[in-house]
Amino acid sequence: MISVLENNPEREIVFHIFTDGYSNHNKEKLIMIAERYHCDCILYHLNMKPFEDFHIKVARFSRITYGRIYMPKVLLGEVHRFIYIDADAICIRPLDILWNLNLEGKAMGAVLEAPDAVAYRAGYLKLKSGRYFNDGIMLVDVDEWEKQNITEKCFAYQEEPKERFLGQSQDVLNLVFDGKNYFLPAQYNVYGGGCRDNNDSIFIHWTGRRKPWQMVLTKFDQKWREYNAQSPWDTITNILPVKKPENYHDFQQWGRYQKEQGNFYGYLKGIFWYAWLRTRYKLGI
Numbered sequence: 224m225i226s227v228l229e230n231n232p233e234r235e236i237v238f239h240i241f242t243d244g245y246s247n248h249n250k251e252k253l254i255m256i257a258e259r260y261h262c263d264c265i266l267y268h269l270n271m272k273p274f275e276d277f278h279i280k281v282a283r284f285s286r287i288t289y290g291r292i293y294m295p296k297v298l299l300g301e302v303h304r305f306i307y308i309d310a311d312a313i314c315i316r317p318l319d320i321l322w323n324l325n326l327e328g329k330a331m332g333a334v335l336e337a338p339d340a341v342a343y344r345a346g347y348l349k350l351k352s353g354r355y356f357n358d359g360i361m362l363v364d365v366d367e368w369e370k371q372n373i374t375e376k377c378f379a380y381q382e383e384p385k386e387r388f389l390g391q392s393q394d395v396l397n398l399v400f401d402g403k404n405y406f407l408p409a410q411y412n413v414y415g416g417g418c419r420d421n422n423d424s425i426f427i428h429w430t431g432r433r434k435p436w437q438m439v440l441t442k443f444d445q446k447w448r449e450y451n452a453q454s455p456w457d458t459i460t461n462i463l464p465v466k467k468p469e470n471y472h473d474f475q476q477w478g479r480y481q482k483e484q485g486n487f488y489g490y491l492k493g494i495f496w497y498a499w500l501r502t503r504y505k506l507g508i
Contacts, residue, residue, distance in 0.1 A: 225450040226313035228260045234318070237263040239305065241294055243271050243287040252455040267297060273378075277395075278385035288392045291358065292377040295368040302365055309359035311435075312412075312428040313447055321362060321411060321425065330371050331396075332362040332405035334412035337419075344397070347389055352402025358393045359428045360412040362405075373399060417443035433476055438464045440480045468504035471497050 224238055240253070245266065253264045274289045291307055298305060306321065308314070326332050333356035335341060345355040368374070376399045377392075388394040410423045414430040420443070427443045429435060435447035439462040452458040464473035478493020 224256060224264075225454045226315065226447075227308070227318070228256075228262060229450065229453070230314050231317055231319075235262070236260075237265065237302075239265050239267065239294070239298060239302075241267045241269055241287070241290045241297075243269055243285065243290070255455045269293070276381040277391070278383075278388065280385055280388060280391055284391060289395075291361075291392055292374055292396065295363055295365045296374050298365055299369055304362065304364050307358075307361040307363055308426070309428060311430075312359060312426050313443075313450060314426055315443075315446065316423075316425045318425065321407075324362060324407075326362065326364050326367070326405045328367065329403070329405035330364050330367040330373055331400070332407045333358055334360065334407045334409055334414075337414075344389055344394070348394060348398055350397060350401050354402040354406070355397050356393075356400075356404060356406065357412055357414055357428070357430065358396050359414065359430060360407075360426050362407065362411075417441060432472060437470075437473055438462060438477055440477065466496065466500065468500045468508075471500035471504055474500060 227238075228236060245268065250266065253266060256262070257264045269287070269290050271286055273293075274286050277286060277289045279286060294305075294307065304322075306318065324332065336344065336355050336357050341353070341355045345353050348355070377395050380387075380395045380398065409419065410421070411425050412428050413420050413424040413426060414428045416429045416431065416433065416435070417424060417427040418441075420427070427446070433440070435444040436451070436459055439445055439448060448459060464470045464477060474493045474496040476493075478490045478497060481487075481489030481493055
């Protein structure tokens, strides 16, 4: 939210925030943001019972991921379009061009996944189009979404066996659209934490296991920390992963990155903590 506001200072912005639960403490912080930036923050507490029959493929994910397929229903009559943004993304440039983009009668615009992911996922899902998008950033035409019954078509996949999918809501949406959505230019969803940045990125999206609140490896991780420091939430200062056994993967990734940067000492440090924490994790200590 802070990244959007800081990069679009002349725009009147309304945030529609969907969650499956929140504390008064966090609600107060949203009020602080609204007052400081003179924007509107509307908080929606979704009843998750209708989503119980949607599977969760990866244990660390929440069923709230399916909330995005119902958002257009909630916002129908309130707005004609909205930009959906995953919680693990930041905006680093103005959104004027995206906001005014002609979707050419399509209900939604999203960025194509990387070629290897497209081939694998589109093949697994047996998509006729052979195209597969990432749903972490979407430009949604609310009226067209309703006209095409996208939400209803998504809910038709509720009781499918989990083996039918590789992911959660993203697979469901790709099955429903099967290439009939608008495909946005790549800079509108630079996934992998910005590893494919070409100096024209609009959104940086941390699509993998690593998140910028866990550790700092790149300039975009640092940028996320800067926006965090400008927010009402506590500033995160640690640049190394937290040394917990379940975090051993993070130290492996941190070590490999240090090696790529020519920091051999950092590489050894990362691999040491990876080996030690992995041993503790496997032994349950």
